[in-house]
Amino acid sequence: MIVVMNHGNNASSIQQVVDFVEKAGLKTQVSKGVERTVIGLIGDKTKVDRSVLESIPDVAEIIDVSKPYKRAAREMHPDDTVITLNNGLKIGGKNEPVVMAGPCTVENWEMLSEIAEAVKSAGAKVLRGGAWKPRTSPYAFQGLGEEGLKLLDKARAATGLPVVSELMDTKDIPLFLKYVDIIQIGARNMQNFSLLKELGKINKPILLKRGLSATIEEWLMSAEYILAGGNTNVLLCERGIRTMEKYTRNTLDLSAVPVIKKMSHLPIIIDPSHAVGHWDYVPAMSKAAIVAGADGLIIEVHSAPEKAACDGGQCLKPKLFSGLMQDIKALSKYR
Amino acid sequence: MIVVMNHGNNASSIQQVVDFVEKAGLKTQVSKGVERTVIGLIGDKTKVDRSVLESIPDVAEIIDVSKPYKRAAREMHPDDTVITLNNGLKIGGKNEPVVMAGPCTVENWEMLSEIAEAVKSAGAKVLRGGAWKPRTSPYAFQGLGEEGLKLLDKARAATGLPVVSELMDTKDIPLFLKYVDIIQIGARNMQNFSLLKELGKINKPILLKRGLSATIEEWLMSAEYILAGGNTNVLLCERGIRTMEKYTRNTLDLSAVPVIKKMSHLPIIIDPSHAVGHWDYVPAMSKAAIVAGADGLIIEVHSAPEKAACDGGQCLKPKLFSGLMQDIKALSKYR
Amino acid sequence: MIVVMNHGNNASSIQQVVDFVEKAGLKTQVSKGVERTVIGLIGDKTKVDRSVLESIPDVAEIIDVSKPYKRAAREMHPDDTVITLNNGLKIGGKNEPVVMAGPCTVENWEMLSEIAEAVKSAGAKVLRGGAWKPRTSPYAFQGLGEEGLKLLDKARAATGLPVVSELMDTKDIPLFLKYVDIIQIGARNMQNFSLLKELGKINKPILLKRGLSATIEEWLMSAEYILAGGNTNVLLCERGIRTMEKYTRNTLDLSAVPVIKKMSHLPIIIDPSHAVGHWDYVPAMSKAAIVAGADGLIIEVHSAPEKAACDGGQCLKPKLFSGLMQDIKALSKYR
Amino acid sequence: MIVVMNHGNNASSIQQVVDFVEKAGLKTQVSKGVERTVIGLIGDKTKVDRSVLESIPDVAEIIDVSKPYKRAAREMHPDDTVITLNNGLKIGGKNEPVVMAGPCTVENWEMLSEIAEAVKSAGAKVLRGGAWKPRTSPYAFQGLGEEGLKLLDKARAATGLPVVSELMDTKDIPLFLKYVDIIQIGARNMQNFSLLKELGKINKPILLKRGLSATIEEWLMSAEYILAGGNTNVLLCERGIRTMEKYTRNTLDLSAVPVIKKMSHLPIIIDPSHAVGHWDYVPAMSKAAIVAGADGLIIEVHSAPEKAACDGGQCLKPKLFSGLMQDIKALSKYR
Incomplete structure (x- = not known):
């Protein structure tokens, strides 16, 4: 799962995402790009509620990079x-x-x-x-x-x-x-x-x-x-x-x-x-x-x-x- | 309900529609146009199965002119x-x-x-x-x-x-x-x-x-x-x-x-x-x-x-x- | 082309449709059903503007029963x-x-x-x-x-x-x-x-x-x-x-x-x-x-x-x- | 831009992506997750052709994290x-x-x-x-x-x-x-x-x-x-x-x-x-x-x-x- 932050790269919002994710027991990897910062989540994503992430200020988008189905995959x-x-x-x-x-x-x-x-x-x-x-x-x-x-x-x-x-x-x-x-x-x-x-x-x-x-x-x-x-x-x-x-x-x-x-x-x-x-x-x-x-x-x-x-x-x-x-x-x- | 016949106006197909509808107790009105014949059904259409009509040869289309909902209308x-x-x-x-x-x-x-x-x-x-x-x-x-x-x-x-x-x-x-x-x-x-x-x-x-x-x-x-x-x-x-x-x-x-x-x-x-x-x-x-x-x-x-x-x-x-x-x-x- | 009138079968609206169509040189056939009246148009429909018909009171729907393409058909x-x-x-x-x-x-x-x-x-x-x-x-x-x-x-x-x-x-x-x-x-x-x-x-x-x-x-x-x-x-x-x-x-x-x-x-x-x-x-x-x-x-x-x-x-x-x-x-x- | 690799994390495919991107003058950041590896691109993405990336083996998806419009944004x-x-x-x-x-x-x-x-x-x-x-x-x-x-x-x-x-x-x-x-x-x-x-x-x-x-x-x-x-x-x-x-x-x-x-x-x-x-x-x-x-x-x-x-x-x-x-x-x- 990847969290994309709005243009502007507000440091406190980024920290809020990192804190929330790490409190759930996952690791994060923050990549600052030219236009946007993206935060990668490493670990068991089912422990993180996507919609809570969505409500953190400056979060532009949350992208699932793994398929949500497992047994059918x-x-x-x-x-x-x-x-x-x-x-x-x-x-x-x-x-x-x-x-x-x-x-x-x-x-x-x-x-x-x-x-x-x-x-x-x-x-x-x-x-x-x-x-x-x-x-x-x-x-x-x-x-x-x-x-x-x-x-x-x-x-x-x-x-x-x-x-x-x-x-x-x-x-x-x-x-x-x-x-x-x-x-x-x-x-x-x-x-x-x-x-x-x-x-x-x-x-x-x-x-x-x-x-x-x-x-x-x-x-x-x-x-x-x-x-x-x-x-x-x-x-x-x-x-x-x-x-x-x-x-x-x-x-x-x-x-x-x-x-x-x-x-x-x-x-x-x-x-x-x-x-x-x-x-x-x-x-x-x-x-x-x-x-x-x-x-x-x-x-x-x-x-x-x-x-x-x-x-x-x-x-x-x-x-x-x-x-x-x-x-x-x-x-x-x-x- | 209106039955539209294919171009060509095949008389036996038209008759088959008329017979089927009238046997169900409804009346029909046949209008021969320049390109197509249309057959209007007059009476209680719930007595006529639309899909049976669809399977009669030369039937091009069946059009409901009344709304299918009654109590909600x-x-x-x-x-x-x-x-x-x-x-x-x-x-x-x-x-x-x-x-x-x-x-x-x-x-x-x-x-x-x-x-x-x-x-x-x-x-x-x-x-x-x-x-x-x-x-x-x-x-x-x-x-x-x-x-x-x-x-x-x-x-x-x-x-x-x-x-x-x-x-x-x-x-x-x-x-x-x-x-x-x-x-x-x-x-x-x-x-x-x-x-x-x-x-x-x-x-x-x-x-x-x-x-x-x-x-x-x-x-x-x-x-x-x-x-x-x-x-x-x-x-x-x-x-x-x-x-x-x-x-x-x-x-x-x-x-x-x-x-x-x-x-x-x-x-x-x-x-x-x-x-x-x-x-x-x-x-x-x-x-x-x-x-x-x-x-x-x-x-x-x-x-x-x-x-x-x-x-x-x-x-x-x-x-x-x-x-x-x-x-x-x-x-x-x-x- | 068929003109479907609203429930109620208002006689003056029906007449207005008939007059408009016949003035354009087509014939009409009026079928009074249990719930609705439908008016069939017989003749060259390109002479009748569909949207004018739509604006006549009590017209519920206009249905084309012939295909609008000719040379491609x-x-x-x-x-x-x-x-x-x-x-x-x-x-x-x-x-x-x-x-x-x-x-x-x-x-x-x-x-x-x-x-x-x-x-x-x-x-x-x-x-x-x-x-x-x-x-x-x-x-x-x-x-x-x-x-x-x-x-x-x-x-x-x-x-x-x-x-x-x-x-x-x-x-x-x-x-x-x-x-x-x-x-x-x-x-x-x-x-x-x-x-x-x-x-x-x-x-x-x-x-x-x-x-x-x-x-x-x-x-x-x-x-x-x-x-x-x-x-x-x-x-x-x-x-x-x-x-x-x-x-x-x-x-x-x-x-x-x-x-x-x-x-x-x-x-x-x-x-x-x-x-x-x-x-x-x-x-x-x-x-x-x-x-x-x-x-x-x-x-x-x-x-x-x-x-x-x-x-x-x-x-x-x-x-x-x-x-x-x-x-x-x-x-x-x-x- | 983020490149998501297929499950399996094939090292040579990952390297192929990195090489291609870096040759175009951008930097990359590779994050190995539990299920997938994602590669972040940092720099001017207009220099990288998305569809070329798509054709590299094991690339599952390419995600744009910045908007493609600039002057309208x-x-x-x-x-x-x-x-x-x-x-x-x-x-x-x-x-x-x-x-x-x-x-x-x-x-x-x-x-x-x-x-x-x-x-x-x-x-x-x-x-x-x-x-x-x-x-x-x-x-x-x-x-x-x-x-x-x-x-x-x-x-x-x-x-x-x-x-x-x-x-x-x-x-x-x-x-x-x-x-x-x-x-x-x-x-x-x-x-x-x-x-x-x-x-x-x-x-x-x-x-x-x-x-x-x-x-x-x-x-x-x-x-x-x-x-x-x-x-x-x-x-x-x-x-x-x-x-x-x-x-x-x-x-x-x-x-x-x-x-x-x-x-x-x-x-x-x-x-x-x-x-x-x-x-x-x-x-x-x-x-x-x-x-x-x-x-x-x-x-x-x-x-x-x-x-x-x-x-x-x-x-x-x-x-x-x-x-x-x-x-x-x-x-x-x-x-």
Whole structure:
């Protein structure tokens, strides 16, 4: 951590910073430059409150030169984390990219089983489907709830595919422990710290979506909450960020893939469906994600998008999905 | 709701839209323009799923011409909502703007009581203070929890000031019902829909902060969740949005004040402290908020910012706060 | 164009809209919905001023249902535009993706000729290099100017590679007509309308970079300026947009590729170097751009990045570039 | 300037940085922390190329601790700059806030003279009016050009009000020197560096609008271009930045006022009309701007907004403007 002093180099303010830092047990190194004095802090910075420093007169800026995440950082954990599901499927590291696919929302058994069979035969390895849906409007369909999880459980029994579904409330964790293989945390809950703390106490893999306007650093800090709690099974999921662009629902930040690969050891999954919001842009972005180095994809597929309970416009039909899976398979060697 | 068809005006696609809409019990009006055909929907649009329409071939765009919020809309509720606290203090409408002030975090009784007395004598009408703190890092101080609420309760007894504090978890609602006068929902939980639903079931005033990158429409939709549940005591709080600007922590969207006054009947409170993140910008923005028409302010005040447990850099000292309160009083007639 | 009236359906305001529109020679169609009345405009909307409509009482919103660009729109021009350079190289349509490569800035003949030979032997088809540089600071190196163009001209003579370089001022157009094969317009000048108008009067291919926070629609409108002037040789170039993310210089909006392919017939080139700002993220994003369907790439290559006059941190060394070119060649069949 | 090395503290990379910096004539100070080594640079940093440093192995980050602007910085120029127009009107410093008002676009003499008289009698001190208009669409009205400037000149003769109008092209500078008192540079040209350099060579006051998504630092760097060229008469103008919010055209960053007052000595003018884009939000934001400390306002006024050639929806009618001027006068003592 570095404290930058205002122009003028007021000696008493500099001394106040030094005293405060040294009282906390750290060492300081003062460098007087031509325009500004900077004070380097050496030692355990968690003992120093940044905002107290900010309130000392003449402090212009405080700069963190080390990353605020530790357990999520590749620096501290050079090897890729590989997540192993109950059925033995491995995600991350040198493993083949894993495609998770299924409907946005679980609607009924007939629909779910039809789609589950279709995505399985196309090569998907995990079935996705929402039971609780985060909807902007209180008047929109909110999902089947527990009934939805039971249908997913039934679909797993029928197809052998592990299932992923979104958790929105700490009180539902026991249900998710029982029925799903991967717990998804949606973009709107990325900084629901109460929820993240509870997820640190369990051992189930967590698919942590990036917040709508979260930086990669904040996203890794949210992963850090889960890791610090003791749950090391975290998958990151980029699903598009909010920008000025209106022709796509969000802007898929695909450069997050090489950035995460450099900064962290956690696997990264791309959700092209929510990122772009239109089915016809999904294949291009799916292929791009694979060659950019993603560890997997999560794609919405529906056999009758025009009847889907939500987000029909962004679903691929099984036939298109099946063709895309051929390309994905061929492209995985170019990661 | 209006459905815009792609150039080409394919007759079978137009018919498919018309059929789908009329089957749901609405009427349609088809207008063939020079370049595009648009289909107007007349009737209860909640019966029509937008995303299903999106998946019909040749549908280019679907446009909502009515606002998605109803209970939060001024159109449906022309009179200003006035919130009355337990001690009779009224917020909103023609009432004087209310200033809420206090430390970012409740640290101990000595500090809290000193600040509470200071803000009271300067003219603040509500005491603020965090007991649970949403921190980006799991390693940062997370607040005193229940002990913090008890200290706030004690401060209310000592000063007569109602208290506002942030709730982060549904399971803590009973404690907040017992100890606080206004429940604050932070920016990161603005779309924690599970939490919003629970807040609709109680009767305590809610201070709903705008999300980091939420549109005003999304913010009003979150208020709608609470209102739809039956709790009509919602105060909106603008606390800065995320932009490219780096000299301030966030960008205070002060134009949200006249926009909310036009679109909604709910009171709007401005939080200049979190918006700008530096104490020396707080007075200017506080005064600006008042003449822009805000119903109140929530300001961080600390008697020793350089010792504050968090966000010391954005706190006003009591003396500066007291001077600011004089200006605020003088300015309230220019709203 | 559709005019949406405020709730209340004030008859005199509706009449005022109808009168204004019909006086301009268009027809109207009035649809009274449950909550709002909408008025459709049929005819040549360029005869109606949108902002005048906005100022009529009770007008809530005006919605354009047709795209504001015409010449840039695929609707009006279904076939892909193919740009042919002087040496016969074709860009766009079914042609192989074209890689443009070279130093950020032309520094001297020795450096330029070394890099030009290197990128040529790796398979690049166009040589890039800046002669005038848009620098945030007036104190930074501003480029060699005309001397830089002459060196590019010499490099073309030596290697046979066509050259692309950035134009910043209308007064330099004659020089660019003489020395370069493609005129690049930088992100900061995307809405320099005086410059765009002049570019419409010449016939040289234009590489139009997307503005830092421009929407795709605004970008296509800037292309429209050039096309409307009579120059149909426009290449679009996505180079990253400004977002909250800080680990990359900008956020590469790769979904712009399928969006442009749908909305427009113009070729689209991706600049991964400026988008991400770090050389080690460039290969992943280059490969992703190709499979997403881009018509080409523009990549910074420098034989001694640690000595480059600017942007050394984002340059690939020739050896890494050469390896990347192998992948790009293999991937082009997956577009 | 501080160079932060990657974790690992590779000795040869550290030496490479030290050698490079010292060869440029600066001194270095190396601080080995627990996690990272940081290298402070002491001396004239303009001699060191940042991007070359970035390309040295193991360099993680380069941090500027001094501001990149010098002539625009208050640190270097503690006293407020006051701009004096030809008629003696002073803007900035302790002077009363100056209101500039008039139509978006100059349309004809009758309209212009009517509005000019109206804004003068309400208390405006400068007449605004566009002769060249930056329009997103090539098909929209582009302004009267030189004829517009002549009408402004005539209006100045009639009313005594100095005039401000937007310049879009270096070739028109002679006309602006002849006809206008303040040259406005629009948001889209804020980083048109060729234009900024030419403005540095003249002596006419420049109203430099902030770019659509420019940071305050970039804005001050654009001012620095003009100041470095020798023209010290720069007025900054905040006109709203691009955010996710859709209910206003842009988001007025009013906190830019206290930030600019702290960071710079240049006067700051607020343009509420373009920022919010709707006339009914303009009065609230105008009043807020004054108490936030702005040195002036630039407001669109039109006697018949429903007939305006552009942006009619954001114009105030003279009567409303006149009432607002009363409030502004009363509020200026609260700055």
